[in-house]
Amino acid sequence: MSVIDNKVQWCLKKAEKEGERHRGLKKTSKDIHKANAHLLKAFRNLQVMDHLIEGGFSEWAMTASFYTRYHCLLAILAALGYESRNQECTFAIIEQLILQKK
Numbered sequence: 001m002s003v004i005d006n007k008v009q010w011c012l013k014k015a016e017k018e019g020e021r022h023r024g025l026k027k028t029s030k031d032i033h034k035a036n037a038h039l040l041k042a043f044r045n046l047q048v049m050d051h052l053i054e055g056g057f058s059e060w061a062m063t064a065s066f067y068t069r070y071h072c073l074l075a076i077l078a079a080l081g082y083e084s085r086n087q088e089c090t091f092a093i094i095e096q097l098i099l100q101k102k
Contacts, residue, residue, distance in 0.1 A: 011089035
């Protein structure tokens with residue numbers, strides 16, 4: 001098993017162990033409504049990023065940029081039937097999905 005596969009398994013077990021308020025990765029049903037909600041958050045963060053850049057606060061724009069991209073990843077996961085509440089787990093499952101050409 002690869003390092004990424006091990007990480008994803010750890011994330012899934014973490015969520016299972018922690019239950020409803022988990023801080024890991026959970027396999028769920030595909031949810032296009034949650035995916036769209038994450039895309040709306042991403043768009044809002046993009047607007048904030050633009051506003052910060054225009055206002056001369058580029059150091060804070062980087063944070064908004066990160067969350068713009070992160071919510072796009074969460075949208076992908078929701079559309080594929082995953083719920084992540086851990087950035088490390090989000091990146092691991094996305095990497096695994098890329099390697100699996102999904």
